[in-house]
Amino acid sequence: MTLSLYNTMTRTTSEFKPLVEGKVGIYLCGATVQGAPHIGHIRSGVNFDILRRWLTHLGYDVTFIRNVTDIDDKILHKAVHENIPWWEVAMKYEKAFAWAYETLNVQSPTYEPRATGHITQMVELMQTLIDNGSAYAPGNGDVYLDVRALKSYLTLSNQKLDDLQSTGDSEDSFKKDPRDFALWKAAKPGDPSWPTPWGAGRPGWHLECSAMAHAYLGAEFDIHGGGLDLIFPHHENEIAQSESAGWGFAKVWMHNAWVTTSGEKMSKSLGNSLLVSEIVKKVRPIELRWYLGSAHYRSMVEFSFEALEENSINFRRIEGFLIRASEILQRTPDISISEKFAAAMNDDLAVPTALADISDLVREGNSAITAGDNQSLGTIAAQVRGALYILGCDPFDSVFASGAGSNSSAMDGLVSLALAQREAARARKDFAAADAIRDQILELGIIIEDTPAGPRWTLAR
RNA sequence: GGUGGAGUGGCCGAGAGGCGAGGCUCAGGACUGCAAAUCCUGCCACACGGGUUCAAAUCCCGUCUCCACCUCCA
Incomplete structure (x- = not known):
């Protein structure tokens, strides 16, 4: 039984084969630290954390990169608005994200690079692209990628360049084509900037990820992840830059779906964000994680407090079984993985199918308690705990210390x-x-x- | 206009040609002094109209509705 994953690039599910036997490199687009994390942000973190845990369980040596975009327009705007330095804004929200990840038991990335720490790599990438004719610096301090010079473009979103709606942006007179995108943005008065051969400025969003992925994972790597909305333009542009530089780049593209409210995508501009810090006042972090992680990563989650509560009840049933089992067995259950759970997870992380197995196991386990069959109970409890461990919801995990077994x-x-x-x-x-x-x-x-x-x-x- | 996704029972949600995932709710039963927990049984489905097939929620054609992306986005 081998792992199959859905690849956005091919729109199919196929067997996962790492570039290097036994090793997996993953790059996940992390947060732009311009605000506190809402549950949509953290869902992405949870979904890819489950992927990482599963790959690790399968025996892979996983290198997991999740970046921090700590310089961008919104951070600068916020700095002006709050009258504090831009780096204070970035650090404040980077810490807020770190807290949310930790609270929800999202494992720390192998490396967590910040954009501002990789300007050198970005300049080198731009130099390569300008030297080989893929990019140009028109002299105003900006650097653009020449999309018409690309051999292929928009392969991930499956669109045609001519079908794109025009931006109606009249300030782009320096661009050869209105659809050319900025690798580098010329410094404006008062904004932070870094020197380059083409003038001082700051990095464009897309350039950062290409440079950082290359720095830590090399010219080609196994999996690139992110939210559905990043497919275009962010990931398309990452591909365009990286391929133009001669890099193989990502082999598998994985995208998590939204958390929506009232059928609409959550976003800062709608003002209906549900902050992680607020929700964990209403349910335990482990229950929020269960809620976000128990839907399939490619399915939309329609958030409601009713659904959250219902999911929590479901979780408490499973948790209650494990606690009872540990009391009866007088030890913490082991961690093992059932065949059905493994089969479901290997099928593009079919967590909902895996959940059906967990429910069956809990029922069998409860019956074993009634029957006084401690040997079966031990086996079943271990499989239930193993499943919860992969989902990051192990009630015996010290991260969730306020949960099971903490009564003084x-x-x-x-x-x-x-x-x-x-x-x-x-x-x-x-x-x-x-x-x-x-x-x-x-x-x-x-x-x-x-x-x-x-x-x-x-x-x- | 282009690209992609979705519509399943009172509710949430899997499945992808033939055995009704699972959970929550509700009704009944077992257990209990009564509860709780647990177990058992039951109720209630595949947006609509055609077609293919021995057999369709699943495949095909058409229709309706909803959502996302098209240079801020997890």
Whole structure:
């Protein structure tokens, strides 16, 4: 059984073959740090984190690059607006993203390059492109890529150059063709700039990613990821620049779909952003991650708090099973991968199909608990935990320490005291007193369940 | 105008020629002092109109509706 992935370039799902046996290089377009992360941003991080975890499980040595775009128009605008230096804006939101990734258990990239740290590589790339006639510097300080000189263009979005709507941009008089795009933007007064042979300025967005991908992954690499909206123009332009420089560039292109609200794409301009920092006040981070990760990465997620809550209930059912299993087995379940889960994941990360397997396993596991079959329980619990680990939602992961098994011994002692009184009341058939204790404890946020092995308690979520 | 995606039961969501994924909700049952948790059973489907086929949610033709991208975007 081998891994198949959908490639946006070919519009088909085919077997994944790494360029170098046993190794995978991934470049994911990360954030432009101009605002706090909303759940759409973080979905991309979660989806590709699942891909990375799965590749790692399959035994690949994964080099995962996720860049930070720390210089761009919006960052500069924000700096002016807030009257602080542009680098303060960039760092502030870079930290906000880092917090969100960490909170949602997204593994840290192998390398996380910043655009401003790779100006040298960008200048070198531009020099190559100008030398071979692919790009030109018209003298105003800008550098453009000459799209008419390209052997091929728009192969990823499958469009024709002439079908593109004209931009109606009248300020582009220096361009040979209105569809030529800027590799480098001439410095404006007051803006940060870096020197180049063609004048001082700052990098265009597309140039950054080509230069950084090349710096860390080489002329060609396995997988390039990003959001659906990056296909055009960002990824097309990355391809154009990189191929013009003679690089093979990415072999597989993967794009995650949107998180939408009310059927519309979330975006800053619509003002309906749902910040990660706000949502984790309403549900636990592990539940938000479960919600974002449990849909197929190429399917749109229509966000609603109702759906989020429903998904959380589903997750708690699975989590509850694992916690009960660990109590009965008196140890944390192992991590193993079931064949069905593996088959689903190998089919272009078919997480929803894999979820059906998890549900079946949980049902079987619960039945094993009832039957007192601890051997089966151990096997099943390990497979459930293994699946959750790949999805980044392992309740025993220390990242989610506020979840399972974190009840302090002091608290356990106090609750046990109350439970002992309740058991005494039940023994003398004083059910009014027993129920009163249960109700009072419930008001404090603690749920009591009577099991054949005696009462157990958990914190209400 | 160009490119791409979607329409499945009360709700959310898989599947891609033949056995109704799964979850939530609802109804009933088992268990329980009562609950909770859990298990079992049931209810309710493939946007519309044609066609191909022994067989269509799935393939083909047409129609309707919705969404995204076409130089800010995860």
